[in-house]
Amino acid sequence: MISSQNSLAVPKGTAHLDTVVVIPEYMQAPVKRGQQVGTAAFYNGSSLVCEIPLIVKSDVKRLSFGYVLKNMLLEND
Numbered sequence: 001m002i003s004s005q006n007s008l009a010v011p012k013g014t015a016h017l018d019t020v021v022v023i024p025e026y027m028q029a030p031v032k033r034g035q036q037v038g039t040a041a042f043y044n045g046s047s048l049v050c051e052i053p054l055i056v057k058s059d060v061k062r063l064s065f066g067y068v069l070k071n072m073l074l075e076n077d
Contacts, residue, residue: 020041024037024038029060032059034055
């Protein structure tokens, strides 16, 4: 399930919102479309306004050793 947030009501006079994105430093592939990989929280000062999940838009396959080696060799040409 993929959701989207197109608009957000904030208090009048709010100049900007601070955003805190929380994602793991490392993820293990494969990652499937629709999988939650983190969150984004929007703050007005110290007040949490909204928190939304970060969802993968498309599948990410696991890389093979051969694929990585081939790309490393081709980049050095």
